Amino acid sequence: MPLPSPALVRSAPFTVPRLRLPFDAPPTRPDAEPLRARAIRWGERHGLIGPRGSARLAGTSLLGLGVALAGTATGAGASVVVDWFLWAVVLDDRVDDGPWAEDGALDRFTAAVEAITGGRGGRPADDPMLAALADDLWPRTVALGDAAWVERLRGHLLRHLDAQRELVRARGTAADLGVEDYVRVRRHAFGALVFFDLIEAGDGAAHPAAACRSGCRDALRERAADVVSWTNDIHSVAKDAVLGERFNLVTVLARERALGVQGAVDAAHGMLVAAVDDFTAVRRRHAACGSGVARRLEQVMGACAEWHRTASRYHLRAGGHASAHTGEVTPTLKSRQFEVDPHPLYALLRTTRPVAYDEPTDTWLLSRYADVRAALTDPRFTNANYGWQIAPLLGHSIVSMDGREHAAHRALLTPAFRSRALALIQASITEVAASLVGELRGHDRADLVTAFATPLPIRVIARVLGLPADTPEQVDRVRAWTGVGFSYLANYRQDPGLLTRGPANRDDFYDYLQPHLDARRARPAGDLISAMLASTVDGRPLSDEYVRGCCAVLLTAGSETSTAGLANLVVNALDEPGVRDAVRRDPAAADRALAETLRRDAPMQLVLRQTSEAVELPSGAVPAHATVACLIGSANRDPERFDRPDEFDLDRADGIDREYSAASSHLSFGAGRHYCLGAHLARAELTTGLRVLLDAFPGLRRPPGPAPAPTGFVKRCPPRLDVLL
Structure with missing residues (x-):
């Protein structure tokens, strides 16, 4: 049978000949x-x-x-x-x-x-x-x-x-x-x-x-x-x-x-x-x-x-x-197919190579739910990989920390995203979402990625930090910084253009940020920058270098992934039968819709870890000091964990609050000690954004014709989201 196009994912066994050419290689050079x-x-x-x-x-x-x-x-x-x-x-x-x-x-x-x-x-x-x-x-x-x-x-x-x-x-x-x-x-x-x-x-x-x-x-x-x-x-x-x-x-x-x-x-x-x-x-x-x-x-x-x-x-x-x-054969993370549609490759990995070595990237791939959850919760899977992913750009930051050091620094930031602080942020989220909806009024159609899903989380996280991001020009400037920063972090393929642009982008952001740090040091306010500048760890104040890096991490993580999550949520609200009407009838349905979106359409498809020693996982062994790709997008659709994993089920979750905790069934916010610090903020942003949008435009719908498919190797969402208002 001829090889199918575009992909042959299975074949009968075949023999690859041992190619023996009648020529000798040159002698080995002493140098x-x-x-x-x-x-x-x-x-x-x-x-x-x-x-x-x-x-x-x-x-x-x-x-x-x-x-x-x-x-x-x-x-x-x-x-x-x-x-x-x-x-x-x-x-x-x-x-x-x-x-x-x-x-x-x-x-x-x-x-x-x-x-x-x-x-x-x-x-x-x-x-x-x-x-x-x-x-x-x-x-x-x-x-x-x-x-x-x-x-x-x-x-x-x-x-x-x-x-x-x-x-x-x-x-x-x-x-x-x-x-x-x-x-x-x-x-x-x-x-x-x-x-x-x-x-x-x-x-x-x-x-x-x-x-x-x-x-x-x-x-x-x-x-x-x-x-x-x-x-x-x-x-x-x-x-x-x-x-x-x-x-x-x-x-x-x-x-x-x-x-x-x-x-x-x-x-x-x-x-x-x-x-x-x-x-x-x-x-x-x-x-x-x-x-x-x-x-x-x-x-x-x-x-x-x-x-x-x-x-x-x-x-x-x-x-x-x-x-x-x-x-x-292990599908390599360098494949363009991971950008276009990774799910057939995920299924192949889960079925045939659940713990697989990807030689071109020198990475071990984990694709089954049980293995990914184990890796995210086992302390032998460390954050040492961030030594090459982000440390050359931002130095030693909270994302590269483990153990007691990580716990101490996380404790400084957690209050800004929980309880009373979150209630105050909620008011800001509602205000920003209403403002963006107001800008859409009077238009017949819009691209919601550009007009809503991108500026909403940028403006919210910037307010949390205490940075101005209310005008379109300010949002665009922050978006440019976070886009390059996220690309540097997600540069698993190590493209030299991204390696080069990262430091220049960081320097530009730091030049912008330093006057705000100086102003908060002289006159503290009720924002997270002020809180960090006033904090100590082991009796020592946080350095400006650390605070700048932390601002870059929080601004990038708090905007890029939330943009993708909000875009995916709106897509499901419009495309999945009954979801839009359920959210309009019962605002609590937005929480269920988001939980299922995070599971089926994970905005972050993978995260890396590094083993401190050899580890035996349910599906196989990973050696010591190995880089490990936890394929979140694959684990969240593992049929061994989820019934009908490719279908969108608004009522899948048993306890909705549990889906926004470290015990969640989906892994889009991670698990264990590195569970996403901003999970509650993201929940508030995305569900509020959806409800405000549907309240303002009850007839919101897709225009006729094909819609852009989701794309992305790490962050996955549609590149644009055209709607009729």
Whole structure:
């Protein structure tokens, strides 16, 4: 049976052949580790990788392939090859992981690379990859060869980016590529021809474009490029199939030739063997003019094959590649599918791999309710992960604390969100919601994400802190800060653009915030900033650094997740039969509607933890010092815990107040000692907002036509919510 499109989530078992090429990898360099360490420092210095990426590269074999490609090159040549490899890996991750390359981003990136390499400048200041290329990598590269070699390299680099763009466009449409077109595009998209140029110059032997009239060098390079890219495709087939990747040699062959999985794998392997044979035949025919080039290309093919045999990300299980099944493959958090619709992947994980290791992100995935709740309540699952998630931005804050330290700092903040303080906040919530509704009057339609769900929680949490956020301009300014801050916190894919924008965004926010801290220190008021400035822990006052970081955390968490929760709540009130009328008849029904929204449509789909020691969970073991993704969105729809988990049931909860406590059945506010500090505030905001909205517009409804689906990798909600008022 042909592979289905867009996704093959299950298949009959198939055999992935052990690819043994008749070529040896280059000898191991004696300076391999220093060369790898130097490249990591280079990536850190230019903002291509953060602490998480540095640790990942230091602990895996990924950069080992870049070092192997450097061969016996010395000095500047070797470092240029390895730095280019790191640069290309980061770019490949950005293109393949999530939505970065969409909406023209890759087109703009390509245009900037063309300008930089053509000597016309033009790098956007906020993209560290382009800055590294313009300021460092390209100047060092052009020093390795003459003008003709530089122009050939530049041509291959731009064709590589154009091929990537072609694949991105094809993925975004229903268009398919036939085998012939795919081979052409893949040859350039993999980037092998770029590295063949770099390797030649790194070796100090950049050659003319053609050594003989028959074009033997180009023929050798093209065959070698096919070998290394198809080697990658064959090793990646199970991973690509389960993630719905249509552009893999195996899946293209299956689609075009109506082959089953095993037949397509065998056909791809046959093409690979034929390409090796063609390479060998060309080398024999042109031994006099291409032997040096051929020998180096053989080493590259050998190094790539060896790396794919040993790299853990290409092994379906510890036993190797003898037998494979897409049901054995862990969907990676880097998949675009988690942005579009994660629930089929959640179901696959719960059924086949409830405790699974995701190699590309170096993360253990927990998808069943019992395991996620255990992780959220077991003190062996710590907040140490925030050491790379948020500490580089905000320092040591309450989100990165555990144990007694966390308890002490939480105790300072809890009164601001409970009892008498919450009653005062309730009045503010009602006032803000009424004001926003007033601004909607007189309009026939609106986008409630922009006009209601976003400004309501921003204005409320800003008032709690004591910051001005009443005008649209003030709301927009806070929204810009919290949006970047949340993206930095949720940057599990470690996109370098977000790593770079985070500190600049923080500095801008802190510059705005400091005068407010100074004013409250001189004249305290009844807000949370004043309370923090007057508080002590272990007899010591809180530092301005800590208070600034705490304000950033509370403002971001108190607005971003509440915006998503309110948008999802309104969607369910309008789309689920009987919910809107139930809320209008009985205001208490809003609490039930919110509890079920939080369960079925969690605004936060996952949180991370880190184990302090090995832990045995109900579904399996997690090793010590592991990063763990608690998949809240999956746990909340676990059929072992909830009957009919994908359905919206307004009367599902037994005790409604319980659903807003640490004993809640859903896990959207967490559980245990780190249960959401602002859960009661969120409840008040979202239920009040819904009731005020429906009271003001009893006929509120969706306009005709399809509505935008919810999206998001971490925070999940519709990007807009168009309604008729």
